[in-house]
Amino acid sequence: MLFCDISINISYNGTMKKRTGTYITDNVLTKESEQIHYQHEEVPYYVTFQSRYSGHHVVQGIPHWHQDVELTYVVKGTSELEVAGRQYTIHAGDGYFVNARQIHTGRSSERDFICVRIHPILLCANEYIEQTFVLPVINDPAMAFVHLSHNIPWQKEILDMILHIYEQDRADADTLPLTIQSSIFAIWKLLYEHRSTDEIKKVPESHHMTSLKRMIGYIQENYQNRITLKQIAESGNVSASTCNNIFNTLIHQSPVRFLLSCRLNNSTKMLKETDMTVTEIAGQCGFSSASYFTEMFHREYGMTPVDFRKAEQEEV
Template sequence: MRQIVTDGSLKELNESLDVRFPFKITREDYANYYHHYFRAHWHPEIEIHLLMEGESFFTIQNRDYYLKAGEGLFINQNILHLGRVTEKDLCRSIVIRMEPYFLDRDQKGIVYQKYVKPVIESRKLEQLRLSGDVPWQKQWMKDFLEIADLFDEKADGYELEIQGRVSKLWKEFYLQTKHLQHIPLPENKDTEKMKMALSFIEENYKKKITLAQIAHACGTCQSECCRIFQEILKTSPMEYVNTVRIQNSLNALKNKKKSITEIAYQSGFSSASYYAEVFRKKMGCTPGQYRKK
């Protein structure tokens, strides 16, 4: 079972790209993620999701996106996002990740400054839904699927082929979204408050945490804190705390030398019985049953 691992700032720690060729394609089944959900996170890479089968929901910067097979999402670098699947048995996608400098190593060069920087710094392009009903987007996704095959096959010279094709696709993206570039938008204060709250939770989940403490950490009142969590994460602050605690207990359960009671307390739960209750609710089994899998 997979899960997103983050640091205190919610930066994803699962993997980083090879600096020699900062481009990677993976084939994902979102149903394999913990609780069919991947937690809020961000990363310095640009990410493109192409949904092949099933349905999924993404929440990106306070906006919800429902995706079905044949659709996709462009997610810009450093953008907080999370997702969940609507069908437990099937939700497969192709995920493209690349560093912006993949297109031009010289970040002071004309290619980076003229064609990359305006896109990655655009507040209007924090995310873009890709639809098969829009001709250029349909072709764009189709071309990336071909690139995915090249990446899997890794024939001699595939890096050159991919770099050339991605540059061509980036040109198309740049031209088609030019009207969205250089449009300043006000800072999303809710997102910034959310990041502060989540960072506090990540750093303190092993301790007793109250709603008042979470609200204080993000500089707001308790009711406003609850509103922000509900709008962005579709859950309450304390429910999210329990989610983080359960997620972080999963690796500990692999160590059979530790008792479940010990793991419960180390994960921030007030008792083993409450840990078992929350675990069953979120995982569909008891900690002991999960340990035996």
């Protein structure tokens, strides 16, 4: 594999900047993955603490993927998730690592958790570092998902560093980017040291998985508009029947159901982050009417959009 420079888009506070780096992406376009809104213009990382409870919060995620690796520490409760078609249950005190480009989703559960996402470009100081230490982990099929247990010393070290990153992020010191990057390198060192010792050969992504990522990307970019099954299938270069089969096999839901979940998920963000009316949000999220939006929202979350917004405001 040849060393090369790439440009990635970093979205921060509504602006787009170009950053040159060394991380080599695959043939699936970056725009088809979830776009992470990084917290610093020049350092592509994202740190968040989330509290999700069925009485007030949306707890059913939608399948998604991104170029970033994801580190999560479950503070309280239980996290149920699915990564590349396999299901896992993570209890409080433990956590997990999800590698780049892995389709994953969180399932309904009540928990508090810290999530750290970083773009691998942050680790690629030069060609040697990239080829020797970064790509062997990124390309290792056995590292698609790692359950981090507090009972295993090296994994507990990672969990402690996730917590440290969160605490430092809250402190927001001038040297925060350096603190974040040093912690991430320490975490990566542990992941590298404990990966499989067998020779790693990059496994080509299946045609169906590539098509699924493209179709998910198409839906995420166009959910505001009227979308047909034919259009979704065409975005993945497959037939409508194959499209249905791919979605049901790989993420256990139909493309129509995924589209609805995508619309509802984005509507919750608008309800929390904007003052738009329910009618305006319905239109922005691709629903034909406010009444249909309210019906689908209540069916999914057990409350109306108005009640959801009130619950969020009360918690704040």
